[in-house]
Amino acid sequence: MCPDSVRLLNGSSRCSGRLQVKTNPSDQTWSSVCEADLDLQDAQVVCRELGCGAPSVLQGALYGDVHTPRWSPEFQCGGHESALLNCRSSGSARSSCSPGKAAGLTCSEVNEIRLVGGASRCAGSLELKFLGQQRPVDPRFFTLKTAALICEHLNCGSTVSFEPTDVSHQSVWIIHSYYVQSHSDLWNSVTSINSPFSLKLTCSDSVRLLNGSSRCSGRLQVKTNPSDQTWSSVCEADLDLQDAQVVCRELGCGAPSVLQGALYGDVHTPRWSPEFQCGGHESALLDCRSSGSARSSCSPGKAAGLTCSGRRGTAASTPL
Template structure:
């Protein structure tokens, strides 16, 4: 039955919210009436199928409880911009008929007339098709760019802070139920390339839209949105520290560059320096020597440490690495440099 209200619907975001009230779909008139019908789009109104991921595939829209492919002649770049935005991806990268097959269902019988700025395909106007048939090979395939749509804020590191999701043109706080927080945090750390979860907790008083993840998704956009208002999450991921640099210097000119790395003449002294970008104060560097139990530790001074080796000999030949350790956000973190392979040669 239609649901009546005394409010006028003038804003697309309000329209987008009201669509979730309707079980099947929504038609909003310009008067004081909200009507939930079965002849328009459902809340999940568009999808990309048979592609390499969530951001590519054949465009399908839903009407009358079934999915229909869209003919390339009824779809243009402005429509593609809205679809990419609707499915949570970046800008359109390619648009081509038949790229992802024809599908097994019907063909959509309308022509989209999006302006390109709409948040949802639901917001776009449609008109009757100008073409009687859609020839084989013309089901439109769309590839959207992968978005940088998740960030951690307020933690002085890209791998720690409050979780925010870029959605419909703005950054929104993300929340989760107590039993979902670990799974959501695991997905956030994985998507950002920040390793595994160190800690997760409700972080601030700002309430965000709820997210329900299984924990093995590659990106937050693959999780389910619950639309519950929940306390925003603060997440700390393991790869908090940037990778330190390692390099070799010598004051006497005894080093040369070989195919496998630096080569050091016997008898010359040399210095291995560990350094990192200014990120957090303090910390220390552990210099490790592969193939030996020898290690040296020095505190970080101005974000670096220098390890002096007098009179190079064959025992110094091998692989070195710097491990930077620091205690931040009430946790110990470490990050290891690439290997420096040193060869001892000559006299």
């Protein structure tokens, strides 16, 4: 079943994205919603209508912004309604909405993914809550592509490693990764088996490489403030060889071999990180000193792209 009048766009799952509403079903036109016109009670109704769990994040431009939208009216839900259009509304839509204020919404999922027992929220034993049961994941058939999708879903960085670990004989979930092309495919690819093994997955906390040909190459992004979970691009001029050595080490890769702007695509309206000043020996990029202030812009073609040599011996032992 598809909801008639609400949808979430550009999210990492069906339960997250930029909110749009079809306020007049007769003309089949979708309108964006201003963050100021959506409160927690409204978000509860949207999440319920989509068959998701409770709202966890409500923030403007969390999943991209809109420059020339059609705006919906302000909703006035009690929180108990089954659909957003069953709520009262202000009756008239805004003529504009401030930049960065198109409402983005994240609802919890009925099916959940988590990493437990690790040193951070981005590392640990992989567990799925599926069909109401929380179980570990068996390492068989698990691939780098599936690992990358899970790291992205958790808003962590790139995959560092995954490997089997021994557990007591128990029922576990197994992911048939050859069916998985996107996060939405994951839940159709899970079955139950008995296994003495589970899977330990490590994603980086605060760095990731995008659009590369392997997990050790791509356009570099950094989460400089973990509390707001927002990723920033890095200007080529703000990253030198010592910085690159730290990034490659943090991702469980070998030494840097190429550092070049726009090598893996460019960014037109990014949020930029500060200049890093690493000695080259640090274990993580955020352990390095930095300039303290980010650039307001970066020249076209200068978003840092990085290629590290292949995996070190400590990285994933599971065949990719």
